[in-house]
Amino acid sequence: MNGMIPIQVIVNGRARTIEVAAHHTLLEVLRDDLQLTGTKECCLVGECGACTVRLDGRIVDSCLVLAVEADGGEVTTVEGLAPDGGLTRLQGSFLDEGGVQCGFCIPGQVMAADDLLRRVPSPSVAEIQDGLAGNLCRCGCYGQITAAVLAAAKADQR
Amino acid sequence: MRAFAYTRPTSIAEAVALLDRHGPEARLLAGGTDLIIRLRDGSLVPEVVIDLKRIAELQPGIREIDRRLVISATTVMTDIAADPRVAMHFRALAEAAAVVGSVQIRNRATLGGNVCNASPAADTAPALLVHEAIAVTAGPAGSRRIPIDELFVRSGVTTLGRGELVTAIELPIPAGRVGSVHLRRTRRRGHDLASVTLACAIDTAGVTRLAYGSVGPRPVVAVDATGLLADRTATPEAKAELLERMFADASPSPRSMRASPEYRLAMLRVLGLRGLDIAIERLAAAEGGR
Ligand SMILES: Cc1cc2nc3c(=O)[nH]c(=O)nc-3n(C[C@H](O)[C@H](O)[C@H](O)COP(=O)(O)OP(=O)(O)OC[C@H]3O[C@@H](n4cnc5c(N)ncnc54)[C@H](O)[C@@H]3O)c2cc1C
Numbered sequence: 001m002n003g004m005i006p007i008q009v010i011v012n013g014r015a016r017t018i019e020v021a022a023h024h025t026l027l028e029v030l031r032d033d034l035q036l037t038g039t040k041e042c043c044l045v046g047e048c049g050a051c052t053v054r055l056d057g058r059i060v061d062s063c064l065v066l067a068v069e070a071d072g073g074e075v076t077t078v079e080g081l082a083p084d085g086g087l088t089r090l091q092g093s094f095l096d097e098g099g100v101q102c103g104f105c106i107p108g109q110v111m112a113a114d115d116l117l118r119r120v121p122s123p124s125v126a127e128i129q130d131g132l133a134g135n136l137c138r139c140g141c142y143g144q145i146t147a148a149v150l151a152a153a154k155a156d157q158r
Numbered sequence: 159m160r161a162f163a164y165t166r167p168t169s170i171a172e173a174v175a176l177l178d179r180h181g182p183e184a185r186l187l188a189g190g191t192d193l194i195i196r197l198r199d200g201s202l203v204p205e206v207v208i209d210l211k212r213i214a215e216l217q218p219g220i221r222e223i224d225r226r227l228v229i230s231a232t233t234v235m236t237d238i239a240a241d242p243r244v245a246m247h248f249r250a251l252a253e254a255a256a257v258v259g260s261v262q263i264r265n266r267a268t269l270g271g272n273v274c275n276a277s278p279a280a281d282t283a284p285a286l287l288v289h290e291a292i293a294v295t296a297g298p299a300g301s302r303r304i305p306i307d308e309l310f311v312r313s314g315v316t317t318l319g320r321g322e323l324v325t326a327i328e329l330p331i332p333a334g335r336v337g338s339v340h341l342r343r344t345r346r347r348g349h350d351l352a353s354v355t356l357a358c359a360i361d362t363a364g365v366t367r368l369a370y371g372s373v374g375p376r377p378v379v380a381v382d383a384t385g386l387l388a389d390r391t392a393t394p395e396a397k398a399e400l401l402e403r404m405f406a407d408a409s410p411s412p413r414s415m416r417a418s419p420e421y422r423l424a425m426l427r428v429l430g431l432r433g434l435d436i437a438i439e440r441l442a443a444a445e446g447g448r
Contacts, residue, residue: 005164022164022207023197045195046263047349058236058265064194065266066187068164069209112261133347134260 007071011036012080020067027051027062030077038078038107049135052108053077059115061134078107081114090114090152097148101139109135113149122153159198162205166212170296170325173208178298178321180206186323187211188232189266191259192275210270216325218268220244227329228294231270235282236261238269247331249440250285250338250357257281257342260349270324273309276316277351279372283310284357285340287369287379289329297322312375334362337441341429345416353417354425358433360441364388368401368430373408373422380404390438394431401430 004019011034020029030036030053039062040050046061053062054076082088090113093099100106109132116123116131123131128149137145167173177184185204187193188211196202210216210232218233220241227243238244239256258267258281272282273293283306291306298321306327309316318324338359342352355371364385371377386392386400405426410419417425 021161023159023161025159025194044198046191046259049260049262052262059262060266061262064190066164066190066194066207068166069187069190069211115261131261134262134349136349 005068005071007068009070009072010074012076022066022068024067025063026053026055026060026065026067026070026075029067030062030075036077036079040104040107042104043136047134047136048105049108049112049132050105052111052135054111054115059111076111078110081110088114089155090117090149093148093152093155094145097144097151099141099144099148101137101141105135105137105139109137109145113145113152116149117153117156122157123149125150159194160200160203162197162203162207164207164209166209168212168214170213170215170323173210173213173323174296174298174321176206176208177323180204181320184208186274188268188271189234191263191267192271192277210323222331225331227331229269229327229329231273231324231326232268233270235259235264235267235269235272239264247336248285248289248329248338250288250340250359251282251329253340254281254285254355254357257340257347269327273306273327274316274318274324275314276310276376277313278374278376279351279353279355280377281340281342281352281355281371283377284355284369284371284379285338286327286329287377288338288357288359288367290367292328292330293324294326294328295322296325301325303328307379310376332361335441335444336361337437337439337444339433339436339440341433341436343417343425343429351416354422354429356426356429356433358430358437360388360434360437362441362445366434366437368404368433370405370408370426370429372416373410373426375409378407380407387434388438388441390442397431397434398427401427405430 042048042050044063046064051062056073112135184206187207187209219230221228235255235258245252272280286306293304295302340357342355344352357369359367366382366387369379410422
C-alpha cells in the first residue's frame with residue numbers, strides 16, 4: 001500500500017495518467033513530475049497562496065492537497081490560463097498596472113483574481129480584498145494588484 | 159512528509175472498519191487544511207490516512223429533513239456560507255463559515271474537520287453551540303447523536319470513541335424567529351485563527367445563548383433565560399454584570415502567541431455587548447418582516 005498510486009487528471013486541458021506517492025502533494029507533483037513550475041512553493045501552510053491552482057472549478061492551495069486527492073479531477077495552473085505564449089486580459093492588466101515587482105506571488109495572485117472575476121465579474125474593492133485575502137505579496141503591491149483586477153473587470157464589461 | 163498508506167473507502171462501514179482496525183495509527187482526511195500541515199511538520203505520523211471524500215453516503219450537501227437542517231460532514235465552508243437556508247435560520251453559522259481562512263481554505267475546509275479538529279479557536283464552534291447543533295456519528299457500535307457541547311474536550315480531542323467518525327451536523331430549525339450573529343477578533347484576515355470568537359442567538363421567548371472560543375481549552379456556551387440580555391431597554395451596565403458571570407469559564411492561556419489574556423478578556427466583553435445588540439436588532443427585523 002505504500003507504493004506508487006496511479007491517478008488520472010486533466011491538467012490544463014490535457015488528460016494525464018501518472019503515478020504518485022501517497023504523501024506527495026499536488027504542488028510537488030505539478031512542479032517536480034509535470035514540470036509546471038509556474039505554481040510556486042512558498043509557505044507550505046496555506047497562508048501565502050503562491051501555490052494556488054484551480055481544482056474542479058475551485059481554487060485551492062496545492063500545498064494542502066495530496067496529489068492522489070486530485071484523481072479523476074481537473075486542474076488548471078497559471079500555465080493553462082491563456083493559449084500558448086499569450087496572456088489573458090487579467091494577466092495583461094497586472095503588467096499594465098505595475099502589479100508585478102519580484103513576481104514570485106503573481107501566479108497565485110492571478111489564479112485567485114481569475115477565480116474572483118469568474119464568480120464576481122464586477123467586484124468592488126472590498127470584494128477584491130476578500131477574494132485575494134489568501135495571497136500575500138511581500139513586495140507590497142496590493143494597491144497595484146487591486147487596480148489590475150479593477151481594470152481587467154472594466155475591460156471585460158466593454 | 160513521512161510516507162503513509164492512503165486508503166479511499168467507498169462506504170461509511172468500510173471507513174469505520176479501517177479506523178477501528180488501525181486505531182491511533184490512522185487519521186481521517188477531509189479537506190486536509192489542518193491535517194496536511196500536521197503531517198508535514200511531523201507532529202502527526204499516522205501509518206494510514208483514510209480519505210472520506212469518496213464515500214457515497216458522505217457526499218457534501220445540505221438537506222432539510224423534518225424541521226432539521228442536516229449538513230454532511232464533508233460540506234465545505236464556501237457552500238455553507240452560500241446556502242440560503244443556513245443564512246435564513248442559522249445566520250451565525252453562515253457568518254462563521256464565511257470568515258474561515260481565505261477563499262482557497264474555505265473551498266477545502268469542511269464543517270466536520272473544523273468540529274473534529276476541536277481547536278478552541280474553531281470559528282464554527284460558537285455558532286454551532288448557540289444553534290444547538292448535534293453531531294451525528296457512525297462507529298463500530300452504530301450511530302450516535304451527540305449534542306455539540308458534549309463533543310469538545312480540548313484542542314485536537316473530542317469525545318469520539320475508537321473507530322468513530324462524524325457523518326453530519328444537524329441543526330434543529332427553530333419554531334419561532336431567532337436573531338443570531340458571529341463575531342471575532344483576528345490579527346490578519348485570511349491567514350490567522352481568531353484571538354476571540356463569540357456567537358449570540360436570541361429567540362422570541364427572550365432566551366439568549368452566548369458561546370465563545372479562543373479564551374480557554376474549549377469553546378463554551380452559556381444561557382440566559384431571565385430575559386435580561388434580550389431586553390433592549392436594559393442598560394449596558396445591568397447586562398455587563400450578568401455577562402461577567404456567563405464569561406466565568408473564560409481562562410485564556412498566558413502563553414499564546416496570538417494575544418494576551420488581558421486583551422482577550424477585554425475583547426470578549428466588547429464582543430459580548432456588541433453581539434447582544436446585533437442579535438436583538440436582527441430578531442426585531444425578522445419579527446417586523448413577518
Ligand atoms: C491558512 C489557514 C487559515 C485557517 N483559518 C481558519 C479560520 O479562520 N477559522 C477556523 O476555524 N479554522 C481555520 N483554519 C483551520 C482549518 O481550515 C479548519 O479547521 C477546517 O475546517 C478543517 O477542516 P478540514 O476538512 O480541512 O479538516 P482535515 O484537516 O481534513 O481534518 C482535521 C481533523 O479532523 C479529523 N476529521 C476530519 N473530518 C472528520 C470526521 N468527519 N469525523 C471525525 N474526524 C474528522 C481529521 O482526522 C483531522 O484530525 C485555517 C487553516 C489554514 C491552513
